[in-house]
Amino acid sequence: MTVSYVERDGGRIAYEVHGQGPLVVLSHAVGENRRSFRHLVPLLVAAGHRVASVDVRGHGASSVGWPSYAPARVGADLLAVVRALGGGPATLVGSSSSAAAVVFAATDDPALVNGIVQVSPFVEDPKLNPFTRLIQTAVLRSPRMFGLFHRTLFPCDRPADDAAYRRAMVANLREPGRMAAMRGVLAPAEPHWTARAPEVRQPVLVLMGTKDPDFRDPGAAARAARRLFATAEARMIDDSGHYPHADQPARTAAQLTEFLAVTGA
Secondary structure, eight states, X not given: OOOEEEEETTEEEEXXXXXXXXXXXXXXXXXXXXXGGTTTHHHHHHTTOEEEEEOXXXXXXXXXXXXXXXXXXXXXXXXXXXXXXXXXXXXXXXXXXXXHHHHHHHHHOGGGEEEEEEESOOSSOOOXXXXXXXXXXXXXXXXXXXXXXXXXXXXXXXXXXXXHHHHHHHHHHTSTTHHHHHHHHXXXXXXXXXXXXXXXXSOEEEEEETTOTTOSSHHHHHHHHHTXXXXXXXXXXXXXXXXXXXXXXXXXHHHHHHHHHHXXX
């Protein structure tokens, strides 16, 4: 595994690239790292794509201490990776918190982006009662608590190496600055991605697990995201939680490969 870096104003972004062909850039959820896509990448490479998996600023091997972790800045990082890899255009795939970032990237530099995929996007910030807010505060300040919470997002299947991945993820989050980065990614920022969604002119795919525990009704959440775009479709991954690329990689790859044929990637 070879890790590359792109220098940015305020730090550097880590990524790794596999395969040859049209470019696909993968961006993970808060608290995770590029290894979140370890089971999806080989499937996309086998389908004929060059795949770059990125560590979001403050996560994985990317640097900490950024002045902002807002989705617009994460989106700019993704565009910087695309430029470093020859300018694409690329299809951008954003999981959970990164689903917002790909919208900003697509509207900030449309020439570099030929399509976006939102995996488990949040159209609205979750409404928390005092107890769940207290739990969230603990989860965002304790790597161990986040690891326990992360496990609950796999209500059906989980990868065979899930425990090992989670141990490594928690160890990474224990490094100085990592938990602050998580809180930064989730901090409210304006404009919200939903305000920019109508400006997206590229094809959009919304993917959601049918058993995603972060949503009361995952299907309704997927449809709500789809309606925000000029051209979009929503597809569900059966027997999947919040990370379909991890718990159902083959089904996720099949949906992505079909969509990539539309984007030209």
